[in-house]
Amino acid sequence: MKKLIGRLAVFLVPIVIIASINFIVDPYFHYRAPADNMRYTLDREMYQNDGISKNFTYDAIIAGNSMDENFSNEQYDKLFNVNSVKLTLEGASFYEKRKSLERAFASGNDIKQVTMSISYYQTLLKNGDKARAEVDYPTFLYDDNPYNDYKYLLNIYALDMSLKNIYKTITKKPSDKMDDYGEWMHLNTAGWERIATEYVEPEEVLPNRALNSEEKKNLEVNVNDNIEKLVKQHPETEFYFYFPPYSVLMWYNIYSEGLYDATFEQLEYVTERLLKYDNVHLYCFGTNYDITSDMNHYINANHYDDEVSGYILDEMARDDSQYLLTEDNYHEIFADMREYYINYPYENILHRNLVKENNQ
Amino acid sequence: MTREEVYEELTEIFRDVFDDDSIEINDDTTSEDIEAWDSLEHVNLMLEVMETFEVEFNMGEVNDMKNVGDMVTMILNRMS
Amino acid sequence: MEITSIEFLLFAAVCIGVYLVLPKKVQWIFLLAASLVFYMTSGVGYTLIYVIVSVLSVYLATIFFEKIDRAESVKNKNGLKKLIMLVALLENLGVLAVLKYTNLGIEIINWFSEKSIGAYIFEPVSYVAPIAISYYTLQLIAYLLDCYWKTIEAEKNFGRLFLYAIYFPQMVSGPISRYKEIGTQLFEEHRFDYERIKKGLIRMAYGFFEKLAVAGPLSTIVSTMYDNLGRFNGVYIWALILLFPLELYADFKGCMDIILGISECIGIHLPENFNAPFFSKSVQEFWQKWHMSLGHFLRDYIMTPILMSKPMKKLGKWAKEKFGRKEGKKIPSYFGLFAVWTCMGIWHGSGVKFIIGEGWWFFAIIFLSEVTEPIFKKIKSNKKSNGVKSVGDKKSEDNNSIGENKIADGFRVIRTIILFAIGNVFFIAKDMSQALQVFRQAFDLKWIRPQEAFIRLQLDRGLNHFTGVVILILGIILMTFFEYMQHRGRDFRDVLSGWKAIPRWGVYILMVSVSVIYMFGNVTTFIYQGF
Structure with missing residues (x-):
């Protein structure tokens, strides 16, 4: 029996070594900001965002989901004269986004501005009070409990990044840039060929419907609790929100799912609530029909390329952007969009035009 | 019947079922020793044995019987 | 509990540790208790009732077999035993069929209804099945039939039989053990x-x-x-x-x-479930080395009974007269094989794709290889008489031929792997x-x-x-x-x-x-x- 225990104790050695490596290198910045001479990798949003928000020094945040991941911090910093980090998370719910920003505000950094997209397809109607269910959330990184950190210190993905960072440091390769963090355009080429591998043309139209009570509740919670509250609590921070430019294909899908009117209902609700605040700048890019009708800018129905992302940042930095929503103009702007997307000649790019057929 | 006589008949059956005139069997022979002796052929073998010796085995005994020595003993028991 | 989780590892470690220091009399009882705990925490608690009913039906049936044998006043002993056996068998298979395979039935009915009236009649259901139902049911059936065929004696202690059914290591993915194999082991004394x-x-x-x-x-x-x-x-x-x-x-x-x-x-x-299956030279051999406990179950409780049944014996006789002894005796075995492979497909999942991908695909391969075997043998023997040593000739002593053997075997192994992989596309899609x-x-x-x-x-x-x-x-x-x-x-x-x-x-x-x-x-x- 003693023999067995003695033998088993041997296995503690490699385990302690691995934990030490992860602790010292700290690839997820859970304990401290990266040391000056230590190179780092930026690759895993769900694991690294919290560390970045806690331990990096910055005064601006690019938050949001995959709509925002392609933003260039370099361009952003130049345009707004700030020092920004990216805290985007693919597929994030508004609840997740709020939690993430709350922790950033609590980090001690003086945050001058926050930029974030407001997706208006499905996202506002779900998960008002929780994170996405399908994903394993590494809660042990998002709390301040050191006892569950063994899940980080004895984690193969963390070890992999530690080894990568050590390798980069030794070979003097540069650290990853915030620009490339979460960026996905280098993995894709925009255009129909790419879109076709994923896009499925809808075959029937569901009747135009109103939001049900669950969706209405989520909409309220998402806007009131997950967006407005932050705006209210931080009057000294400028919030730059925007409705991203979905392509005509996306609008076609929205129509066929019976959510056309409901979508504009959401847009109006969000706008009405947010425009009340002085520290909010709200933009809508859905009226740039040159972009939204040109599928060469998209990799699927709603994901646009980095050229468009760059354009969005340029516009937000202007004092006089045509896309800035105000109390006076937003009704007109949404009415214009409504008109355009329902009359778009979809038969030019698809096999049928269900919108036309449905209205005959 | 004596054990030797059973062996004589049984050897014929083995050679016939497994299509090999050179097969020799003894008490320790099992399916490992004869390549063609798989589960399918095993049942065919048992059916031949039951017909030739006019004995009955039940399912469990058919499944269980894996070496020739056991087989011969059971045949002799059943015949008496 | 997920088998690769910390919780399961700790659970197993504690069980092993405690078990090895307990007095002999209590050891198996502890195993039973641990298995119950595992069962209740791994699946939905109340489903334990299904297990209890299944074990009870088999327990009572096997006790009755022996009682009937000893009783003098009972006239039609065999008939009565057969009836009791069938009742217990049907109970077990019935529960399994309803809880796991209702959707298979629905899929088939819907397929027909779509062709005839253009719509699905039924919606798929989702019943909560007890965990490991496919495994313990087969174990209980094996035990029932072994008692019925008098291969083993009935277990008189209900608790012991219950342990055989839900012994916790087997409640994840088998193997399917026989009472003969583990019946004594479960109740023996074990020390560090x-x-x-x-x-x-x-x-x-x-x-x-x-x-x-x-x-x-x-x-x-x-x-x-x-x-x-x-x-x-x-x-x-x-x-x-x-x-x-x-x-x-x-x-x-x-x-x-x-x-x-x-x-x-x-x-x-x-019992082992695998014996280096990917080095097999034929699909037939592969399935004798892959998931062996299931293969053995199908062989002993489906294949053999079918081949020994009266209709099959008659068919065999007729076939031998028609096609000659060698080919004739294969005919009944094809039926047996087909039944086994259909069961194999069904066991893997409640869907037509499983029957095809894990069942009939392999049946077809084996069937074809059996049917074409005499043709290939003729080709080989022709080559032999022409003085050319045929590839794969077992008795060859020529060094060249051994080299050729290795290459030919290599091809056979690769071919087997590819055939297995193709069938499994249906499994994973x-x-x-x-x-x-x-x-x-x-x-x-x-x-x-x-x-x-x-x-x-x-x-x-x-x-x-x-x-x-x-x-x-x-x-x-x-x-x-x-x-x-x-x-x-x-x-x-x-x-x-x-x-x-x-x-x-x-x-x-x-x-x-x-x-x-x-x-x-x-x-x-x-x-x-x-x-």
């Missing part, structure tokens, strides 16, 4: 023995390694490809077709190694239409650059994971080596014992450390939705 515990632990470590370091990463790759099937074709699809069986094996075998390792520590040796899509795209030869394919695999997006890939490759090499040793009849632990201390401990440390850091590794599924 360094060698046995050591072997058990090494086996467990290897099992964790297989599941976590090999099966896990492979499953990420396979499922990503199946979710984005439209973006892969040609050689990548073929890689996918071949990777899934590897994943399946690492997962299943890993599970078995953990289970058998735990049981070995306890002191109970469970979502449904029939996706399975067919796989084969369509396998022959789409439009070339995609490897870098592009790599990107489509989203390996660049946070799943990019060099350490994992290195460990995966090491793991595959290690597994292949151990499998080959197994093929040569050597247990991998004996092989390791023969090594020098440093490489041996290197392997142990690799297996344990890798398993530990994977156990805590959160695998985030990157759903490419991004809203």
Whole structure:
């Protein structure tokens, strides 16, 4: 029996070594900001965002989901004269986004501005009070409990990044840039060929419907609790929100799912609530029909390329952007969009035009 | 019947079922020793044995019987 | 409990530790209690009632068999026993059929209704089935029939029979044991023995390694490809077709190694399920080495009874007269084989795709090879009489022929693997239409650059994971080596014992450390939705 225990104790050695490596290198910045001479990798949003928000020094945040991941911090910093980090998370719910920003505000950094997209397809109607269910959330990184950190210190993905960072440091390769963090355009080429591998043309139209009570509740919670509250609590921070430019294909899908009117209902609700605040700048890019009708800018129905992302940042930095929503103009702007997307000649790019057929 | 006589008949059956005139069997022979002796052929073998010796085995005994020595003993028991 | 979780590992460790110090009388009772705890925490608690009913029906039936035999006043003993046996059998099969296979019935009915009236009649249901129902049901049926055929004596103690049914290591994925094999072991005394515990632990470590370091990463790759099937074709699809069986094996075998390792520590040796199946030279041989406990069950309780039945005997006689002895006796075996393979398909899942992919596909291969065997034999014997030594001739002593043998055998092994992989496309694909899509795209030869394919695999997006890939490759090499040793009849632990201390401990440390850091590794599924 003693023999067995003695033998088993041997296995503690490699385990302690691995934990030490992860602790010292700290690839997820859970304990401290990266040391000056230590190179780092930026690759895993769900694991690294919290560390970045806690331990990096910055005064601006690019938050949001995959709509925002392609933003260039370099361009952003130049345009707004700030020092920004990216805290985007693919597929994030508004609840997740709020939690993430709350922790950033609590980090001690003086945050001058926050930029974030407001997706208006499905996202506002779900998960008002929780994170996405399908994903394993590494809660042990998002709390301040050191006892569950063994899940980080004895984690193969963390070890992999530690080894990568050590390798980069030794070979003097540069650290990853915030620009490339979460960026996905280098993995894709925009255009129909790419879109076709994923896009499925809808075959029937569901009747135009109103939001049900669950969706209405989520909409309220998402806007009131997950967006407005932050705006209210931080009057000294400028919030730059925007409705991203979905392509005509996306609008076609929205129509066929019976959510056309409901979508504009959401847009109006969000706008009405947010425009009340002085520290909010709200933009809508859905009226740039040159972009939204040109599928060469998209990799699927709603994901646009980095050229468009760059354009969005340029516009937000202007004092006089045509896309800035105000109390006076937003009704007109949404009415214009409504008109355009329902009359778009979809038969030019698809096999049928269900919108036309449905209205005959 | 004596054990030797059973062996004589049984050897014929083995050679016939497994299509090999050179097969020799003894008490320790099992399916490992004869390549063609798989589960399918095993049942065919048992059916031949039951017909030739006019004995009955039940399912469990058919499944269980894996070496020739056991087989011969059971045949002799059943015949008496 | 997930078998590769900390909770399960702790549970098993505590069970083993406590078990080995308990007095003999209480040991099996403790196992029963532990198994009940495991059962209640792994599945939905109330489903235990199904197990109790099944065990009870078999218990009572087997007790009655012996009572009837002893009773003098009973007239039609065989008839009565048969009736009781059928009742217990139907109870077990019936519960299994309803809880697991209702959807299969619905799928078939809907298929017909769609063809005739253009609509589905039924919606698929989802019943909560007791965990391991497919395993313990078969074990109980085996026990019932063994008692009925008088191969074993009935177990008089209900608790003991219950333990046989729900012994917790077997409640994950089998193996399907016979009462003869483990009936005595379960109730014997077991004590701490360094060698046995050591072997058990090494086996467990290897099992964790297989599941976590090999099966896990492979499953990420396979499922990503199946979710984005439209973006892969040609050689990548073929890689996918071949990777899934590897994943399946690492997962299943890993599970078995953990289970058998735990049981070995306890002191109970469970039957093996695998014997280096990927070195088989034919599909027939493959299935004698893959999931052996299930194969043996089907052989002993489906195949043999069918072949021994009166209708089959009659058919055999008729066939022998018509086609001659050699060919004739094969006819009934085809029916038996068909029944076995249909059951094999059904066992794997409640869906037509399983019957086809895990059943009839392999039946067809074996059937065809049996039917064409005489033709090939003729060809070979013609070659022989022409003085040319035929490839694969067992009795050849010529060195050249041995070389040819090895190459021919190599081809046979590869062919077997490919045939197995093709059948399993139906197993892993979502449904029939996706399975067919796989084969369509396998022959789409439009070339995609490897870098592009790599990107489509989203390996660049946070799943990019060099350490994992290195460990995966090491793991595959290690597994292949151990499998080959197994093929040569050597247990991998004996092989390791023969090594020098440093490489041996290197392997142990690799297996344990890798398993530990994977156990805590959160695998985030990157759903490419991004809203």
